[in-house]
Amino acid sequence: MNLSLDLDSEVPIYQQIRDRIVEAIACGEAREGDPLPSTRQLAADFGINFHTVNKAYDLLRHQGVIRINRKSGAVIRRDAASGPPEAGFTDDWEERMRVLLAEATVHGLDRDEVVRRCETLLEGFRS
Amino acid sequence: MNLSLDLDSEVPIYQQIRDRIVEAIACGEAREGDPLPSTRQLAADFGINFHTVNKAYDLLRHQGVIRINRKSGAVIRRDAASGPPEAGFTDDWEERMRVLLAEATVHGLDRDEVVRRCETLLEGFRS
Amino acid sequence: MNLSLDLDSEVPIYQQIRDRIVEAIACGEAREGDPLPSTRQLAADFGINFHTVNKAYDLLRHQGVIRINRKSGAVIRRDAASGPPEAGFTDDWEERMRVLLAEATVHGLDRDEVVRRCETLLEGFRS
Amino acid sequence: MNLSLDLDSEVPIYQQIRDRIVEAIACGEAREGDPLPSTRQLAADFGINFHTVNKAYDLLRHQGVIRINRKSGAVIRRDAASGPPEAGFTDDWEERMRVLLAEATVHGLDRDEVVRRCETLLEGFRS
DNA sequence: GTGGTCTAGACCACG
């Protein structure tokens, strides 16, 4: 897994880590059962504080994406093949999607264009 | 326009205001040329500080969604019918969409289900 | 003289009026001794408050560009042919020019390009 | 970097801060990658509120002059050597230059004198 | 009456 972070972005680093890992799983680059780098390892690679990585992993754990063993470190717990989403996820997700689509609409992105772009992006996640 | 805010949300209030206004425009509830409530008025309505509203309006102005006139306050400047998006918008938007779609994929939302939900949401924006 | 104002600009209207009149004089469209429209006339033309026009004229009077007679209204008092600037003008002007040139430099506008553009603009003021 | 502010000026303090920083970069006193003082530090130095500095930094960030990092504070992002200006900058800049040159013309500053002063000022920005 | 500026101070998020 090859993560790329922008330390100067306005997006918090811990969230970028989360986003990149989620994308990697969506792409099929990482699957259920695969191990993640140790927090200290990842922190060292990017020259960031390991607490930051910790926070990202904690977020992912909270969202049910990974599980953390004291011994074997972080392991991916779910991917596209792990079944339907947990209760509550979809509503929250749809709310965020609603805002994003509203934004596209207001800025004049054509409805079909939007759907096409979504389909293309999803196609990139076909494992 | 009827905005609803959650003052206890982790989402900053000024961003909620922005989101609600963008949604209202996408829905066709508000159109190009329509006036927005004055900053102090809106602040009073929600029991929040007018600086917070100010920040939301400033954000919308920077994004080209509204224009601000010393005399008549804030006015909607663009809606779905105002033409194609400005340069740079689409790339940024797609990046955010990519993350959101990756998240759906990882949590097991079916690809077709995702597209269907997007289409439904967009349908709701048909004015 | 054909003034064009943008009522939604972030630049105050009274200053836009001032700017347009100064430009008109620089272009040679208006000369020393020429009358300006009455404040009420100008206000009516643009649908703005006549106090706003008043403020613009007052500014111009203060800067020595026009003089105001109760009877004959506002009249242009100086143009390019009226001799050298008053004491104090040049220093203040250069200070503003300094900032503007610094901005161009920082944003990567080539030094020669800047001078060329200035010359072109000045050429447009040759009466 | 040694900034000097006039707290009694009619020019907003946050804009003076912006102007001084832009000038410092133009002069070569500060370059791409150089850190700026923290908002609270700078505010303390001048006896002003940190929100005021915040606004200045925010302006500079929006104009692409600095980037802001949660950890290391504000850092200069562009200087004269960072390539050509972004789209839209030059038009806006020329519009302001037009007004400034018109003013010089009306006040009787000789055309050659104006160009000479511009060249001298630009010479001062040669790092 | 509108928004803009500045001050002051509290609390939180990030790293």
Added chain:
DNA sequence: GTGGTCTAGACCACA
């Protein structure tokens, strides 16, 4: 220790 958010209130600029 850094910036970000929010509140509260004063005063000014603009129209």
